[in-house]
Amino acid sequence: MTGWAAAWQRAVYGPGGWAHRPEGPAGHFRTSAHVPLFATAIAELLRRVDLALGSPDEVAIVDIGAGRGELLSGVVAAIDGELSARVRAVAVERAARPDRLAPQIEWVAEPPRSVVGLVIANEWLDDVPLDVALRHGGALRQVAVDGDGHEEPGDRCAEAEIAWAERWWPAGDRVELGVSRDEAWAVAVARLERGLAVAVDYGHLREARPPAGTLTGFRDGREVTAVPDGQRNLTAHVAIDAVAAAGEAAGAQASLLLSQREALDRLGLTAERPDRALASRDPAGYLGALQRRGSLAELRDPLGLGRFFWLAQGIGVDPVDILG
């Protein structure tokens, strides 16, 4: 038996693990990146970041946990004019480069050393393996798990984990230790020389941590029990306030925390109901307008993607100005 993070790491990212399957995340669940309009929003965000940076010779968009490049492909297609000649698009992904990806999209395993532009991480942090701990009799112990998902109390937690739990998850018997997510985000922010880093994910805040935790699995479009067997994705919600603090410690000068619904509104994404008369005059245009409206409703759904957090942190730019 091992701690959850080690078991998760092996089952999902190890050789033959779930993350390397050819169908990718889109074969098992739907994210904002699979809704075409999301790329339009991120393209608009990139335009604003570029302006805030004074339109440098090269402006990067770095997508961490890029899946199969769905979002970057959409952003590259949505950007035109002189900006498209200055954009460097980089996908950071554990899985192999997909066959049919636009050649200008770079595909790497680690974020570039120095980024001027936009770092975006949609549903990445919830996939970063974490350890789970139990509070018992004043002590904090790791939860140990085997390949079938059976759990038992393990070793005492390390000092850093105890400190994290006291600061960020002070109540409840079961704690999902967000240390690994904080560290992952700190690296992403530290790689930003100037620009904006945006994490979009489902999560929770200190005053409302889920008492039973959120660790779960997904396979074939269904939520399934969390078992580290390589046959499913594993995920747990993100302690987004802890991640924000880690980003600030790593150099972020300003932070903004919004819901996705609010962020899309601030980016000016709208979709008018098309006039019925358009249906006979321009059937394709009518259908396109209806699809846009449906996509926007899905991305803004207050019970679904719309309630995701957007954590935007800036270095040399102010997220409040950009998403104002």
Ligand SMILES: C[S@@+](CC[C@H](N)C(=O)[O-])C[C@H]1O[C@@H](n2cnc3c(N)ncnc32)[C@H](O)[C@@H]1O
């Ligand atoms: C839930 S999927 C999200 C994919 C895509 N961003 C989307 O929104 O559809 C998470 C992705 O992050 C990738 N990933 C997890 N940890 C990573 C890491 N440390 N570096 C690069 N990619 C990682 C996984 O392989 C997976 O493709």
